[in-house]
Amino acid sequence: MKILIPIIFFIFCLLFSSSSSSQTSMFEFCVANYTAPYSPEGYSCKSPEKVTIDDFVFSGLNLPSNTNNLAKTGFRTVFVSDLAGLNGQGLSLARVDYKAGGVVPIHTHAGASETLLVLEGNLTVGFISSDNTVFLKTLNPGDGIVFPQGLLHFHVNQGNASAVAIVNYNSPNPTFQYVALSLFSSDLASRLVTAITFINPSEVRRLKALLGGSG
Template structure:
């Protein structure tokens, strides 16, 4: 005889109508929320909502970081909405870097497919974990922790990342500090940098005094 709690659970699952849908394709015409995008009407969904061809194209690394990220998140691939996954391509030119940043809504697995990358993260106890990765190597960045990637060796690096959210979010520390209108005296206080260095970095990243 089956245990009573199991029978109750079984009956509940049989008698209760299912609210699960096969998918919830993002309606990009409506605002997003912390829960994601609203669902498109199923009658308007097409195969294009589930296909993205951009990951086969190298990103433009002609910038101060010499790096580019090509995302395949809900805005690019609406079929990801509600599925808890997404992907991205990372291109880093020689001498390039993806500076300290975090994804508030997702953990990440990064797999190197070309070149070498020094990659690592900093735990909430300020322990540092990093290693030089080569073709075929993978690294995990836990959700919400600061992490980085630096090109290494004589070849441009290419890697693919997968995320545990259709919209991982992104905050780059250097931009958060120096690419905004936070007054320089306050930046100096919270970073312990001197006035000249703060103003130099604000100029580099486009912030204002």
């Protein structure tokens, strides 16, 4: 039998060889090549022979993130810019840490739905629909929520203890657009901010000063 095995093996190698060229597995996954052109659909693909397990593995989400900031929250993200193997796979995640009083201010993700799962502490989370209905809930560990795609939403730690959550997106690159930063950290002229939000000019100026905006 021993003598036959190499022959069988040789024959077997022909089993799935076909008239096709050898490129057929190239789109099975598309690990990001950060230095090549990218398109609306994502990065160009790294050459398959350079792909390793490390392109798919991340670490560090057991560690708290830095919450020493105004919002008292911090993120550890695993987005396609952090992990090349997410390219073209349509999902990503992050760990969020909240000190007591920490907040993720109201924001949207242009092209992604989100789930949030509370690991520690409790969080008041909410989203608002386009008819201005508020969907609000305080979540405890093991609780979670789905934020529908594109709607304004927020997280607030109203408790006295810190909190931790895992958030997931159905996009490898969920962009965050924070309302407060868009309006008050930017150089959008204060009179325009008032016109498009109805907020008093003096309050706009105060917030621009607070959040580093100009104009």
